[in-house]
Every structure is written in structure tokens, then in C-alpha cells.
Amino acid sequence: MTRRAVLPALAVLRLHLACGLALLTRLPVDWLLPASYRGGADTQPPPPWPLGRSIWCWPLIGGGVGAVTGCVLVLLHRVHMPPLVAACMALAAQTLLSGALHEDGLADMADAAGGRTRERRLEIMRDSHIGSFGTSALCLAFGIRVAALAALAVQPGKVGMISCILAGVLGRAAMLVLPARLPPARTDGLARALSPLPRAPLGVALASAGALTLWLMTLWGENWTKEWATGTHPTALSLTLAPIIAACLGVIGMAWAARRLLGGYTGDVLGACVVVVECLVLATFAALAA
Incomplete structure (x- = not known):
């Protein structure tokens, strides 16, 4: 029996969280790792990191990254920073974190x-x-997100914060769909580490992303109760479905491009999927809030 097999449940959860944080952020994760994964005087190499098993927490980590972005956006706007400057600073914080x-x-x-x-x-x-x-792709991606964040910064209530969190959740959930539907384009790297994609962690990831989306969209819609009553704002159904449809369109487009250009997915394809979905989701929120 390997050292990995005898890890208690809490240590396994911490290990999975460390895998996700190490991949999706630049936060230190040594404090989360079990002793057998930290190295030291023991000459025996540590067990392989269970990257595929950790995917259940990726949407949650994406939501945390989005929360940091939203906090910077809201706080800077509340201290009378111009919306465009606040949006640039919020996106800069997100870029540094990831x-x-x-x-x-x-x-x-x-x-x-x-x-x-x-x-x-x-x-x-x-x-x-x-x-x-x-x-060109980077300029467009940063430009779209900055413009959308600037539009959301001036909205009332929790609109800006919730929009950023949901963009992070849906972006990281979307990137998991590609390895579930496409073969790896290479025999090494992140693509191979995620193939075959474990079904149970994938189900947990998508289910948690869906539950968070429905809950946060309910909070988002509370800011527009009066507008719904007077018929001057989209219905609750369209409000809930619009960002999900935007994320699905982003995934479909990225899957088509990856299959046509590369014959499968790579780690770069997954990263690109996150950015594309975030752009579409934030742009959708900006349109709904207009």
C-alpha cells in the first residue's frame, strides 16, 4: 500500500486543494501538503500529485480568484476611483494572482x-x-474584460462582485468540459495528466458550479426587482440563462477550434478557454446591467 493510499480523508482534501491552487494561482501551498509530499531528508520521491482527482475544487478556486477581482473593483470604485482605472487595477490583481x-x-x-x-x-x-x-488576442481579451468591469463597477449593490465571482466559477468549470470531450493532443504535459478525466470529481465540479451559479444569480437579480416589476429589465429566466449560454458558446467554440487545429486539447487550450469564457460572461453581465 502506497503512502497516498493511507492518507486520511482530510489530508486528501487538503492535497487536492493544494493541487488546484498550485495550478490555478501563485499562492503558496506547502502548508496544505501532507508530510509525504513536502520532501526533506527522506530520499524516497514523493507520490505523484493527483491532479485529475483535484478538479472538483477548480470552479471553487476560480470563484475565489473572481472574489479577489470583485473586491478590488468595488473597493476602488467606492473610494472614488474612476471606473476604468478601477477595472484595470482589478484585472491587474487577478492577473498577478493567477x-x-x-x-x-x-x-x-x-x-x-x-x-x-x-x-x-x-x-x-x-x-x-x-x-x-x-x-492581438491578449489585447482584445484584456480590453473586453476591462470594458465590462468598468461598466459593472458603477452598478448598484453586489452586481460587480457577483459578476466577477461567477465569471471565475464558469471559466474554470468550462475548462473541464474540454478534456471530458476531447482526446489529448500530446502524450505529455497537463493534457496527459488529465486523461482520462475522473468522472466523479468532474460531476462534483460541474454540480458545485451549477449550484453556485443559480444561488449567485438569485442574489444578482435582487438588485433589479423594481425593474422586473415595471418591465424595464430582462426576466429572471433570461437573467439566469444568459451567462450560462455565454459560457456554453465559449466552450463549444474552443472545442471546435481545438479539434480542428490540434486534434485535441492541451494545457494552453484549457487556459485559453478560461479567458474566452470570462470575456463572454463578463460582457453578458455588463449587457444585462446596462
């Missing part, structure tokens, strides 16, 4: 679209340099 991991994936995938063959595209995605396609 280490621009997802933006790196977006840039790599955009550059790869210029390749003529699948092999050449995968080679381009390995290149650390950024080209004109990647630069």
Missing part, C-alpha cells in the same frame, strides 16, 4: 492558429515567443 497562466495559453493558441499543419501548430505552442496573433 500568474497570467490562462493568458499565456490564449496567446499560444492564437499564435498556433497561423500554422499550416497540426504538428507545426503544436510546435508553435511550445515556443516561448509571442507573435502578432497572440498579441
Whole structure:
């Protein structure tokens, strides 16, 4: 029996959380790791990290990243920072927290679209340099999110905060759909670590993301009760479905592009999916709040 097999349930949960935080953020996670994973004088190598089993907490971590973004946005606006400046600072905080991991994936995938063959595209995605396609994709992604956050910053109540949290939750939930539906494009890296994707953690991740979405959209809609009563705002049904539809469209588009260009998914594809879904969800919230 391996050391991993004898870990108590709480230690396993902490290990899964450490895996998710180490991948999706730049927060220190050593304090969460069981002793057998921290290394030290023991010459025996630590067990492999259960990255695939940790996916149940990824939407929750995404919600936490979104909460930090929303806090910065709301607090700066309340101290009379102009909405555009507050939006830029909030997105800067999010980028620092995530280490621009997802933006790196977006840039790599955009550059790869210029390749003529699948092999050449995968080679381009390995290149650390950024080209004109990647630069354009990053500028558009940051521009869309900043504009949406600036529009949400001036809204009443909890609108800005809830929108940021839901964008984080739906973005990280969306990235899990791709490895569930596509084969890995490579035999190494993150794509191989997630294949085959464990079904039980995937179900927990999607179920928790769905429950959080419904609950937070209920809170979001409380700000618009009077508008619903007078018929000057979209119905509660459209309010709830709109961000979910936006996230689904983002996933469908990314899955189509990944299959057509690469024949499957890579870690860069998953990162790009997060950014695309966040852009669509935040833009949808900005439109609903207008």
C-alpha cells in the first residue's frame, strides 16, 4: 500500500486543494501538503500529485480568484476611483494572482492558429515567443474584460462582485468540459495528466458550479426587482440563462477550434478557454446591467 493510499480523508482534501491552487494561482501551498509530499531528508520521491482527482475544487478556486477581482473593483470604485482605472487595477490583481497562466495559453493558441499543419501548430505552442496573433488576442481579451468591469463597477449593490465571482466559477468549470470531450493532443504535459478525466470529481465540479451559479444569480437579480416589476429589465429566466449560454458558446467554440487545429486539447487550450469564457460572461453581465 502506497503512502497516498493511507492518507486520511482530510489530508486528501487538503492535497487536492493544494493541487488546484498550485495550478490555478501563485499562492503558496506547502502548508496544505501532507508530510509525504513536502520532501526533506527522506530520499524516497514523493507520490505523484493527483491532479485529475483535484478538479472538483477548480470552479471553487476560480470563484475565489473572481472574489479577489470583485473586491478590488468595488473597493476602488467606492473610494472614488474612476471606473476604468478601477477595472484595470482589478484585472491587474487577478492577473498577478493567477500568474497570467490562462493568458499565456490564449496567446499560444492564437499564435498556433497561423500554422499550416497540426504538428507545426503544436510546435508553435511550445515556443516561448509571442507573435502578432497572440498579441492581438491578449489585447482584445484584456480590453473586453476591462470594458465590462468598468461598466459593472458603477452598478448598484453586489452586481460587480457577483459578476466577477461567477465569471471565475464558469471559466474554470468550462475548462473541464474540454478534456471530458476531447482526446489529448500530446502524450505529455497537463493534457496527459488529465486523461482520462475522473468522472466523479468532474460531476462534483460541474454540480458545485451549477449550484453556485443559480444561488449567485438569485442574489444578482435582487438588485433589479423594481425593474422586473415595471418591465424595464430582462426576466429572471433570461437573467439566469444568459451567462450560462455565454459560457456554453465559449466552450463549444474552443472545442471546435481545438479539434480542428490540434486534434485535441492541451494545457494552453484549457487556459485559453478560461479567458474566452470570462470575456463572454463578463460582457453578458455588463449587457444585462446596462
